[in-house]
Amino acid sequence: MTRADVCAVACAELFRGDGEILASPMGLLPSLGARLARLTFEPDLLISDGEALLLGADLSTVEGWLPYRKVFDVVAHGTRHVVMGANQLDRHGNQNISCIGDHARPTRQLLGFRGAPGNTVNHRTSYWVPRHSPRTFVPAVDVVSGVGYGRDGGRYHDVYRVVTDLAVLDFGADDHTMRLVSVHPGVDPDDIAAATGFPLDTSGAGTTRTPTEDEVRVLDTLDPKGLRQREVPS
Amino acid sequence: MRDKRMTVDEVAAELSDGMTIGIGGWGSRRKPMALVRAILRSPLRNLTVVSYGGPDVGLLCAAGKVRRVVYGFVSLDSIPYDPWFKKVREAGQVEVTELDEGMLHCGLRAAGHRLPFLPIRAGLGSDVLRVNPELRTVRSPYDGEELVAMPALQLDAALVHLNRADRHGNAQYLGPDPYFDDLFCLAARRRFVSCERIVDGAGLTAAGPVQSLLLNRMMVDGVVESPGGARFTSCVPDYGRDEGLQRRYVEAAADDEAWQVFLDEWITT
Numbered sequence: 001m002t003r004a005d006v007c008a009v010a011c012a013e014l015f016r017g018d019g020e021i022l023a024s025p026m027g028l029l030p031s032l033g034a035r036l037a038r039l040t041f042e043p044d045l046l047i048s049d050g051e052a053l054l055l056g057a058d059l060s061t062v063e064g065w066l067p068y069r070k071v072f073d074v075v076a077h078g079t080r081h082v083v084m085g086a087n088q089l090d091r092h093g094n095q096n097i098s099c100i101g102d103h104a105r106p107t108r109q110l111l112g113f114r115g116a117p118g119n120t121v122n123h124r125t126s127y128w129v130p131r132h133s134p135r136t137f138v139p140a141v142d143v144v145s146g147v148g149y150g151r152d153g154g155r156y157h158d159v160y161r162v163v164t165d166l167a168v169l170d171f172g173a174d175d176h177t178m179r180l181v182s183v184h185p186g187v188d189p190d191d192i193a194a195a196t197g198f199p200l201d202t203s204g205a206g207t208t209r210t211p212t213e214d215e216v217r218v219l220d221t222l223d224p225k226g227l228r229q230r231e232v233p234s
Numbered sequence: 235m236r237d238k239r240m241t242v243d244e245v246a247a248e249l250s251d252g253m254t255i256g257i258g259g260w261g262s263r264r265k266p267m268a269l270v271r272a273i274l275r276s277p278l279r280n281l282t283v284v285s286y287g288g289p290d291v292g293l294l295c296a297a298g299k300v301r302r303v304v305y306g307f308v309s310l311d312s313i314p315y316d317p318w319f320k321k322v323r324e325a326g327q328v329e330v331t332e333l334d335e336g337m338l339h340c341g342l343r344a345a346g347h348r349l350p351f352l353p354i355r356a357g358l359g360s361d362v363l364r365v366n367p368e369l370r371t372v373r374s375p376y377d378g379e380e381l382v383a384m385p386a387l388q389l390d391a392a393l394v395h396l397n398r399a400d401r402h403g404n405a406q407y408l409g410p411d412p413y414f415d416d417l418f419c420l421a422a423r424r425r426f427v428s429c430e431r432i433v434d435g436a437g438l439t440a441a442g443p444v445q446s447l448l449l450n451r452m453m454v455d456g457v458v459e460s461p462g463g464a465r466f467t468s469c470v471p472d473y474g475r476d477e478g479l480q481r482r483y484v485e486a487a488a489d490d491e492a493w494q495v496f497l498d499e500w501i502t503t
Contacts, residue, residue, distance in 0.1 A: 052410035067411040068260060072336045076355070098332065099323070103365045109323035111314065112287075112307035117334040118356030147359035154358055154379075 001210055003165065004029070004232040006184050008219055009211045010163045012037040014126045015081060020044040022066070022080040028223075028231050029163075030083035030128045035059060035222050036215060075115065078156055081124040083163075084116060088141040089127060091178045091198040093159040093171050095120075095146030103143050116145035124158045130231055132164035134197035149176035165232045167192050168208055173201065180205040235402045240456040242272035242463075245426045248456070249273070249391055252301075254282040256342070256387070256422055258394030258415035259467065262288040262311045262475055264407075266395035266428050268463035273299060274501050284342075284387055286335065286414065288467060289483060292318035293501070296487070300328055304387065306335030310480060317487035334362055339414060341387035346420030353381040392422035395464045396448065397472055398441050399429040403454030406438050406446045409470040419453040428458040430472045 011033025015023055023034040023045045031050075038045045039059070046064070047055050054064030066074070074080050087110050088096035098113050099106035119125050125146060129136050147153040149171055161181070162169040168181045179201040183189050189202050211219070219228070246269070249255065259265040270290045273281075280301045285291050287308030294300045296318040308319040322328045333341070334356040344352040353372055356362075358380070363369050372383040394415040399405035405427045407415070419425040427449060438447060463469075466479035479500070486496035 065410070068413060069339065072339050075336060098361070103332070103361070105326040106323055109315070109320045111309055112305055112332050113334050113360070113362055114307045115335050115356075117358075117360035117362050118336040118354070120360070121355050121358050143365070144359075144361040151359040154355065156355070157359070 001216065002229055003184060003186075003234040004228040005211045005216055005219055006208055007163060007165060007232050008032045008036060008228060009215055010168050010184075010208055011083065011128060012040070014083060014161055014163065015042050015045055018042060018045060018081050020046070022046045022048070022074050024048070024080055024082040026082070026084050027128055027130075028227060029130065032219060032222055032228055034083070036218055039218050040215065075118055075122050078123045080122075081126065082115075082119045083126045083128050084119065084146060086127050086129055086136060086146070088138045089129065089136055089162065090138055090141050090148065092150050092176065093146075093148030093178065094141045094144045094151070095127060095148070096141040096143045098143040098145045100142055113145045117147060120147040120157060120159060121153045122156050124160050126160045127162045129162060129164040132166040132192065132195045134195060137196040137198065139198050166195065167205075177201070182206045182208040184208045185210060235451070237401045238403050238451075238455060238457045239401050239432065240426070240458055242268050242428065242458055242460060243275070245269055245393070245456055245458060246272040246276040246278065248424060248426070249276070249278055251278060252280045253390040254284060254388070256389040256392040256418040257283060257285040257290045258392065258413060258418045259288065259290070259464070260286040260411070260413045261307070261309045262467045262480060263411075264395055264409065264413060264464050264469050265290045265467040266393045266463065267465055267467060268460040269393045269395070269426065269428055269458070270294065271501050284338070284389060286338065287316070287319065289316060289480070292316035295319055295322045295328055296493075302329040302331065304331040304333070304338070306333050306338045310484070312475065312477060313480065313484055317484050321487070331366055332362070333357075333366070334360070337362070337382065337384050338387070339417070340384040342414060342417040342421045344384060344386035345388045346417055349386060351383040351385050354384050355381055357382040387421055389418065389422035391424040391426065392418040393426050394418055395428045395460070395469065397430050397469065398433055398438055399427055399457050400435050400438060401432055401457060403427065403449065403451035403457050404435070404438060404447060405429060405449040405454065405457070406442055407448050408442050408446060408472070412448050416448050416453065419449055425454050426456040426458065427454050428460040428463040430461055430463065430469060432457065432459040
């Protein structure tokens with residue numbers, strides 16, 4: 001068992017209970033997680049090839065067509081759970097993928113708003129952060145791309161969890177500020193607090209579950225070259 | 235039926251300074267790069283470019299053709315950030331209207347339907363509304379829900395690249411995704427499509443199912459046959475992205491001399 005495998009399983013767990021909806025993972029570990037969930041405990045999930053095709057039962061056949069314009073329909077319809085990345089994330093779950101600094105003249109241009117504003121006000125959203133650091137977990141984001149709590153995200157707003165290389169976090173507290181849900185095996189909770197640029201409630205934290213042998217076997221099949229081990233070194 | 239065949243330079247000559255130009259494709263996929271190169275060779279300037287942005291945006295910004303970019307993202311897909319867009323943004327050399335990508339879709343649909351706006355939930359609670367203070371919200375007359383009133387993105391011209399077309403402007407995509415090329419055409423006053431190959435009407439239905447005929451001739455004013463006209467972006471199934479050339483584009487952007495070599499070899503030919 002490696003740290004990357006723990007992260008992949010934590011990403012898979014994001015989709016537990018989601019049923020027959022579109023899983024939209026951004027990035028390698030969320031993609032592995034979504035596929036692992038689909039192949040094990042969440043068989044009804046819809047998974048795309050990252051472009052316009054929906055993948056069939058064994059993930060090698062095609063079961064449907066979902067070009068970008070239809071993805072926008074799914075976003076508005078709400079039958080989707082997206083796992084996005086984040087250049088910055090604050091304790092309320094506001095996310096920035098637009099730019100660093102003043103938007104009028106950024107010090108670093110990033111991707112742009114992309115679909116983050118629409119995703120976060122329409123359906124469940126989670127985040128994957130491969131390097132848990134104070135650079136990402138900031139007191140306040142420079143630009144709000146993904147909408148966090150306390151900003152009037154409307155009736156469908158649902159920021160669920162954050163998975164990082166160190167831990168799993170959520171917004172389940174009464175005031176919806178980020179709290180520690182579980183620490184990956186071998187990680188010191190004090191290191192997580194030190195790597196987070198705002199106060200973090202660590203009181204109720206458990207330990208992230210380890211992958212089963214079967215899950216490791218599925219991950220090895222999905223990622224035979226072990227690219228996940230490079231993204232999250234043990 | 236009219237024969238609408240043109241050259242890329244004739245298309246560029248139809249455009250004028252200050253126009254709002256919509257560019258089809260998505261990221262580094264099926265971009266009308268031959269038409270973009272024709273603009274680079276032209277004296278055009280002060281353009282507003284509306285795009286699901288890729289190297290089309292980067293190249294036009296590099297050449298100083300652009301006053302404003304209207305976009306949800308600018309990305310090269312396999313390389314996350316476009317080097318030129320990054321450069322002009324960080325130097326404060328371009329104005330921007332940065333939107334959620336669904337809002338861009340919504341604005342194109344509003345323009346195509348000749349509506350002043352369409353309501354959308356995207357943007358609420360985010361900084362889209364802060365950095366674009368001209369955007370307004372609207373309250374539902376039925377249940378009072380507040381929504382963003384996405385204004386129509388009316389285009390002076392649309393440039394798109396498809397796999398096949400006939401000389402009259404019926405055009406076909408053969409890859410898995412139409413992107414938003416039909417919406418760009420519906421939103422624009424003048425519509426130009428380049429294609430890998432011009433075939434006759436029977437050739438279109440032989441190449442793919444009727445559902446792949448994305449554009450009909452009343453949506454198109456000019457047709458250009460331009461084999462490889464989307465390179466280095468992808469135009470599947472005719473060709474995939476030329477990752478080597480895209481990497482050269484990115485590397486050349488880091489150095490003035492290398493950029494001149496890249497331009498001379500690729501853009502101006």
